[in-house]
Amino acid sequence: MPTIIDVAREAGVSFKTVSRVFNGEDTVRPVTREKVREAARRIGYSVNPAARALRSKASRKIGLLLNNPSLSYSETVQIGALLAMQSEGYQLVMLDGLTAFHAEEGLAGVVACPPLANDPDILDALGESHLPFVRVGAERVSQIGDKVGIDDRAAAREMTDYLIKLGHRRIGFIEGAAIYDVSRRRLAGFNDAIHRSSGAVQSITASGDFSYASGLLAAEDLLSKDNRPTAIFAANDEMASACLAAAYKMNLRVPDELSVVGFDDSPVSRAVYPAITTVRQGVRDLLSASVDILSGRMSGDTRPAHDIIHAHEVIVRDSAGPPPE
């Protein structure tokens, strides 16, 4: 493994300059910086987090503000965070709310996940702390902090378009809990697609709150209508799997007689039969982007707030197909 000394020799500078380049210090001439970067690339150098952690007095603890009722989401987030942090030598501290945040000392930065990422009290505390922080899946309720997320609206529109392309002309939508902005965004995306069809596709919406129980009720409601939809788009996978149960009860075969799609690509979507077609958020990518941003901020990056939108992806599985006959 090459060290900064190797890079320094290769670039013809002192090893301290190399250190400076990799710490984002701004007292290096651009031309020198580029020379160093190039040399590092050539010999395949990457910083040794252990040495850095040992020497630098700075804290390496990153707090993860996470209190999501969906356990699978929480687990995915945790994995993403741990994976992103371990290679950089950061240490993860779980924070489940304001009290935990205040109690924790010596944090170097914070990653906030929904719904905490949009909680005004949390946001205030974060702002006052002057710590760098990133809001994952953040809503525009506040302009402070860096943000990473996906375009829920575009994703919901794509998923709806997919159903339309399969031939569905009557599509049901089960909304998420109204208190989350993300529910509104997903509904908006659904409506975008419906409106673009200029009347060719009918829509029916039913309300839900992201829970399995609410999905069951909503699905029964939708499916007991005279002119029931041939496809249901649930705002998350939990509710989509409830749709499956409802369809099963009514002896509707999925996907032959009813198509069901969800959102989030949570483990549930694969645990169930048939496996649910859904939208992948790339939570791990979001988290690793968050850690990157924090890492930059901690070493002097003072550019204006980032607002990074990551790619989403429609994951086609077995729960959706062309409408019957």
Add this chain to the structure above:
Amino acid sequence: MPTIIDVAREAGVSFKTVSRVFNGEDTVRPVTREKVREAARRIGYSVNPAARALRSKASRKIGLLLNNPSLSYSETVQIGALLAMQSEGYQLVMLDGLTAFHAEEGLAGVVACPPLANDPDILDALGESHLPFVRVGAERVSQIGDKVGIDDRAAAREMTDYLIKLGHRRIGFIEGAAIYDVSRRRLAGFNDAIHRSSGAVQSITASGDFSYASGLLAAEDLLSKDNRPTAIFAANDEMASACLAAAYKMNLRVPDELSVVGFDDSPVSRAVYPAITTVRQGVRDLLSASVDILSGRMSGDTRPAHDIIHAHEVIVRDSAGPPPE
């Protein structure tokens, strides 16, 4: 934060001796060792993983052999492993099979999870590699390597006893895939409890393979019998959630008319309505125990193979209650 030098001063030895104690080297007299341990405890010392990682030439990469079809299980395992490793300064490398294992160089140890933990080829390769390794949820197919796990049989017996205590006298059991020894163990535990009732409780078993789809079939089978069971114990949560769907289809209210219990405490068990009563394996604890064992082996612990049985726990939620009437 105190360092080994502080401990050395406190204990009246050289700091190198302290280092030796904390590395489990056996060239320290027991009396000295105890003196050092005591001094360390007094001043609250713990080793600095960064410094250790920096100085020691030894690899800190631990491979995680994991290829379980259940995604939620895999995620839980990963979190447990990451959490356990980060505080010790180990680095996690995911290995999804034999090829990946052979391709990975410089591993310091391996944690193998089911079903890979019981795969003869894997076991052979592990044995030949002379790397320390721990088998999680291991079966007795091979005596090599350290093992950690829970007592599946006792846990299944407890869960069955719980159903009997609720008053059920006719209980169905859905088996797991026959190729896994764990399926046999859970069934054995179920039978233990049934036999202990000396005829008071009837049992019916149906076969499954841990998948949702198989659970659906098995549940329909069980529930369409003339004298259907008042409770069903599925060998994992995935199949238990399928039972819920089957009950829903037949208009059997859970838990009023039918009790359903599962095994694993996977996220699915909470995602579903009603939330499933299940057995918690404490996967995170298993993983952290595994890392501890590896860590010991890597620093010279040569005691005979560990075989650690962790506690399990019946998690009572909403899917089981007294039988009807």
Add this chain to the structure above:
DNA sequence: GGAGTAATTGACAACGCTGTCAGTCTCGCG
């Protein structure tokens, strides 16, 4: 009791990096 050997312990360098502080270059300007 003394030599010889094994069991313990200690001294010191070094791991790869960052912090501190002291140089060395640029410029702009009189």
Add this chain to the structure above:
DNA sequence: CGCGAGACTGACAGCGTTGTCAATTACTCC
């Protein structure tokens, strides 16, 4: 054309630990 200020760059120490090897101690056996 020289000087001072500010922009860069470099030298060196030291973070807390382990590896190497030498020194000390304990113990065995005539």
